[in-house]
Amino acid sequence: MAVRPKRDGPPLPQGDKTVRPKAAASLILIRRDADSLRVLMGRRHSGHAFMPDRWVFPGGRMDRGDHRAPAATELAPDVVALFERNGQSARARGLALAAIRETFEEAGLLIATPAPTRPGAGAWRPFLAQGALPDLSALEVLARAITPPDIARRYDTWFFMAEATRLLSQDRQPDCGELDEIAWITPPEADALPLPGITRLILAEAIARLDDSSRPRPSFRFVGARRMISAL
Template sequence: MVSEFEKIEKPEGPPRIAGARAVRPKDAATLILVRRDGAAPRILMGRRSGGHSFMPNLWVFPGGRVDRADYRAPHGTDLRAEVAATFEAHASAARGRALALAAIRETFEEAGLLLARPAPARPAAGPWREFLAHGALPDLAAVEILARAVTPPAIGKRFDTWFLMADAERLMSLDRRPDSGELEEIGWFTHDEALSLPLPQITRGMVRETLARLEHPERPRPYMRFRHGAVRIDAL
């Protein structure tokens, strides 16, 4: 399948130590929020701190690694049947749900936004404590799958990342709650504006993929991997 990912030649990240075995990729998920309340769709992006050793000062979508707590976090709605089926073609049902929950949690932690349904506040421990304290339960039904990308074996820090999308109208509010500060600033950008920002290569590809998905909802969902140093694109 044709994809912008075929232009990616040298993915960002520290190289693997010479002679060492390839690192097993860690499960991760990213959430692309789309606003449709203007003349053109806008997507949420945030700038990483200049103090980060990995991709400093670059603009990215909120997201991160799956935490063990994501496997048991409560949720207000469940994944839509077609989304669950796509996950389950590649992973267990529990893993697919955890990936979606991780993307929603990280969006709250990094951008202070709740993709959630109102619910009574409840006590909790661990990474979900502050989210649930806001009187919110994750809205998994709002999530759809955009793409999947696995960092190549030559990179020392590897991720198996699922890129997810959701309409910003499903947020409890566009007003930010206090967040972790990992993203130094956030903003809503048209696709042309986003492409003018300093972006990692994979993020640039996902910006274009988001626009293609909005224009053609039935577009195949790309699955990007590397084989023998070359990009391989399949459909999920």
């Protein structure tokens, strides 16, 4: 019998039509400069309607300006090919840039290379003011997940992964950090935290992929209450 997963967001009011998922991206940063591998995570504010008080990876909705933002490097050919196979080639660059931008906004960390300070528009203005340009070549695709249809706020999220060595600096920029707490956490430490179900799955997938880079990249979606998994 299928088990309905615990909701991490506001339920869809009875009788309402299913909400169309919004494009979103998240970034799992891997740090290896200690005895144990660590990942960057943060705790969401208790006032959030979606996943309050849960520990998550930096991420959020794709912004219209993400498609047009400048970058120091472009996505690796195999990443572009993966998006093309999944009919998402038009979103590939925007999603990757969204993951990098949200990591800066939520954690104050830049996956970027030094560059002259330049003016920017909208959500990218603070990032470009740091004297840096996004480093898209640092990203690889880890997984994709679509929020269940019985939740009022739905996201079609692409999860990227990158090494912390690709950060411009491991010191957080001031006046950044939308997450209440931010920390580099070992997988056993993360297991003891209140994680959304999908975050727990993605963390396990990241660890498994570090051991076996040839494993298929999963895509999680729901048919009714049943979670379905396929390969990207």
